[in-house]
Amino acid sequence: MKTEEKNLQNTDPESEKILYNVFPDMHRHFNSKDQTIEFEVSLPGVAKENIKLKALNGWFNLSAQRGQLGYAANQNWGKEIMPEKTTAKYDNGLLSIKAYIQNPLDDAKVISLVEA
Numbered sequence: 001m002k003t004e005e006k007n008l009q010n011t012d013p014e015s016e017k018i019l020y021n022v023f024p025d026m027h028r029h030f031n032s033k034d035q036t037i038e039f040e041v042s043l044p045g046v047a048k049e050n051i052k053l054k055a056l057n058g059w060f061n062l063s064a065q066r067g068q069l070g071y072a073a074n075q076n077w078g079k080e081i082m083p084e085k086t087t088a089k090y091d092n093g094l095l096s097i098k099a100y101i102q103n104p105l106d107d108a109k110v111i112s113l114v115e116a
């Protein structure tokens with residue numbers, strides 16, 4: 001009886017170790033009008049709480065787990081973005097990430113001309 005209980009406890013998908021790592025299927029779209037980059041990442045069967053997403057201005061790191069399957073990606077945005085304005089939404093196995101492209105002149109200092 002104890003062996004059966006132990007086997008049942010080991011079938012909990014949340015406690016499983018990752019045996020297979022794969023790169024998730026993803027698509028990138030640049031919107032020059034809105035100055036945004038959007039990624040759609042396919043993560044079928046993954047629970048929202050098992051997704052970890054971190055963003056820097058040049059790239060993002062994504063990891064997710066479904067049972068013994070681990071999804072992992074370090075992906076370049078393709079442009080410099082503003083991580084603080086980046087948003088993500090997860091619905092029915094599809095993770096949608098939206099980032100705003102950094103305008104390099106946003107923090108530029110205006111130089112006043114003086115007479116010679």
